[in-house]
Amino acid sequence: MLLRFSDIFPLKRGRAHEVTGPSAPVFAGISVGLSRMPAFWFVEDWMHETLNPMGLIPYCDPHHILIGKCPTPTDVLAATEEALRSGVVPYVIAEISKPLTLKAGRRLQLAAGQGRATGIMIIPQGMGSNAAQTRWDARPKFSTPNDALMQWSLVKNKSGTVASWDVRWNEETHHISVVPKAA
Template sequence: MNNSFKDHFPLRKSRAHEVTGPTALSFAAIACGHGGKGAMWIVESWQQETLNPVGLAPFCDPAKVVLVRADSPIDVLAASEEALRSGAVSTVVAELTKPLGLTAGRRLQLAAEAGKTTGVFIISDGMGSNATETRWRCSPEFDAQDSTLQRWELIKNKSGTLKVWRVRWDAEARRVIVVSEAGE
């Protein structure tokens, strides 16, 4: 995994990843912009807060994001698995409301590999699956000069070390920039 996100978003393609924390939605929206074939975003239909495609515009082309409302947590998983396996989109984002078991997590991982699709699963703290490739905790950092500053902490990584990055969103370049630590 690169120390810099200038050219590549830090998610391994063809894998399932999890993200948690207050800025998890921003992380997922940025992930949607890092594929060539668009994205699918899946939520349960009972959720009253709905993703506004216009809000995705700074991070990705909203016209390339298919929004899906599923009837139940099982339907969210089924739709995610089918979308991952099909390869019709580059990224599948799913907002999970129930913990993901090992079997379901492994099925999603295999589907992502088969479809060469990146899966991003938004979870609550403590809901992670052992089958996931990486798990991220994302939170805002206060900076009076930069409202886009975030802390991205890699808290699970099957193929590398754990690390923390301070990042900001460069809207003009439409990419994540790693913020250097201040010198002493």
């Protein structure tokens, strides 16, 4: 059976997901934007590649994003776990610079399950943990009409097959749509 995009996105609630690639912040931004609720975004405070709220405007209201600057990678995980467990915000996003261990990934899963919140871990290539519900690779794709096409590939799926879609964000309708692949 073919996996449909609408079955897998928006991401499954109460689970922790992983996303890599240059478009990962957009992936997270769109998830938050679709929920229209506040979200936490944890980063390590030394990171110089920062989120630009002006760039978030098409995807979500920048007022909804609360940035948590953590002094150490451990604090990022601890804060993410705490925010997930509280269940106050539907989405918790964390940018991780170190490989996620199975133990850490599992704890995040449990916390997400307890708080019925969704975790999105933005990880560098190949640093995910096996505990993730899904892992995505989001990257921009060049297309001839200028429409900011992205390729979102599902590279790991705990409960189903993997697939890849070309997607486009429609700013006016606030909607993400799959672009049919050229034959």
